[in-house]
Amino acid sequence: MIQTFQKFFYQFxxxxxxxxxxxxxxxGKHGLYRAQWTVLYYLFNFGxxxxxxxxxxxxxxxxxxxxxxxxLKELGYLEAVPTKDKREKRMQLTEAGVSxxxxxxxxxxxxxxxxxxxISEEEQLEAIRLMKxxxxxxxxxxxxM
Amino acid sequence: MIQTFQKFFYQFxxxxxxxxxxxxxxxGKHGLYRAQWTVLYYLFNFGxxxxxxxxxxxxxxxxxxxxxxxxLKELGYLEAVPTKDKREKRMQLTEAGVSxxxxxxxxxxxxxxxxxxxISEEEQLEAIRLMKxxxxxxxxxxxxM
DNA sequence: TAAAATAGTTAGCCTGGGTAACCATTTCAA
DNA sequence: TTGAAATGGTTACCCAGGCTAACTATTTTA
Numbered sequence: 565m566i567q568t569f570q571k572f573f574y575q576f577x578x579x580x581x582x583x584x585x586x587x588x589x590x591x592g593k594h595g596l597y598r599a600q601w602t603v604l605y606y607l608f609n610f611g612x613x614x615x616x617x618x619x620x621x622x623x624x625x626x627x628x629x630x631x632x633x634x635x636l637k638e639l640g641y642l643e644a645v646p647t648k649d650k651r652e653k654r655m656q657l658t659e660a661g662v663s664x665x666x667x668x669x670x671x672x673x674x675x676x677x678x679x680x681x682x683i684s685e686e687e688q689l690e691a692i693r694l695m696k697x698x699x700x701x702x703x704x705x706x707x708x709m
Numbered sequence: 710m711i712q713t714f715q716k717f718f719y720q721f722x723x724x725x726x727x728x729x730x731x732x733x734x735x736x737g738k739h740g741l742y743r744a745q746w747t748v749l750y751y752l753f754n755f756g757x758x759x760x761x762x763x764x765x766x767x768x769x770x771x772x773x774x775x776x777x778x779x780x781l782k783e784l785g786y787l788e789a790v791p792t793k794d795k796r797e798k799r800m801q802l803t804e805a806g807v808s809x810x811x812x813x814x815x816x817x818x819x820x821x822x823x824x825x826x827x828i829s830e831e832e833q834l835e836a837i838r839l840m841k842x843x844x845x846x847x848x849x850x851x852x853x854m
Numbered sequence: 855t856a857a858a859a860t861a862g863t864t865a866g867c868c869t870g871g872g873t874a875a876c877c878a879t880t881t882c883a884a
Numbered sequence: 885t886t887g888a889a890a891t892g893g894t895t896a897c898c899c900a901g902g903c904t905a906a907c908t909a910t911t912t913t914a
Binding site (some may be wrong): 566567568569570571572573574575576577578579580581582583585586598602605609621622624637644667673675676677678679680681682683685687688690691693694695696697698699701702703705709 | 710712713714715716717718719720721722723724725726727728733734745750754766767768769799801817818820821822823824825826827828830832833834835836837839840841842843846847848850851
């Protein structure tokens with residue numbers, strides 16, 4: 565007998581691929597990729613962050629984030645902000661970074677608005693809550709393992 | 710101003726990585742990966758399918774699915790069923806495939822049940838409907854591009 | 855103050871996406 | 885009815901973006 569939660573997670577996986585494909589297609593026009601985009605999103609909305617903060621927030625390992633950040637730095641979208649602790653590198657968006665984010669945001673907005681059409685704000689908020697909840701439970705599970 | 714739908718899709722991306730990480734960790738104990746697991750899931754629940762059907766359902770290209778299917782065949786979990794059309798290869802689970810699916814299912818169930826704890830069946834069904842809806846809209850968007 | 859912890863990097867691996875080009879077979883239209 | 889187009893599948897090869905292991909530099913702590 566097929567359980568509802570099994571369907572739920574299968575559908576989650578099914579949705580991911582076409583979403584990422586289209587996202588990358590749109591980002592590609594600006595020379596960006598998903599992994600870079602989520603870093604821009606984070607820095608634009610939450611302000612400066614260290615590599616460890618970014619890696620932990622996005623659930624990837626430090627070397628993965630090092631590479632993503634390096635690419636964004638090469639593109640001129642990121643710069644270091646000096647801190648007391650000489651080990652850490654706190655990063656923030658450059659002017660170019662802010663303006664490329666805002667420009668790309670328009671393209672992505674058009675896409676996201678289109679595909680979420682017909683779903684009320686309440687439902688969206690409810691879904692966000694649900695996803696956050698699951699994510700927290702995964703973190704808890706990881707710690708217990 | 711940060712929009713609700715922007716948050717929604719960012720949270721979606723944020724949830725994907727830790728979920729896939731844990732899924733792969735559990736599957737790894739049985740020598741499997743996410744891409745293979747979703748094929749087992751499909752064949753177990755929906756019965757035999759051709760490569761094109763699988764690829765289209767999971768939104769990947771044919772060569773990607775060819776590779777995934779080949780690995781499952783090497784593991785002895787898949788076999789071809791003869792059809793009229795000599796071009797196509799319709800695949801189904803072998804006995805070993807069925808029993809490995811059922812065995813692994815237990816591990817995954819334990820994980821999925823734990824992390825969806827506290828979310829009612831109604832909410833889950835609602836979320837499934839929502840994700841299916843978005844997926845359809847992405848397909849529509851792709852066709853219009 | 856020496857050892858442990860933390861921030862970040864480099865090197866090298868692997869999964870699993872993709873495209874291009876191809877073969878075999880089937881379908882369709884002139 | 886048959887030649888062209890469409891379809892199912894494969895091979896070869898490229899690339900993003902995950903990972904671990906091992907390292908350096910700095911800070912914290914016992």
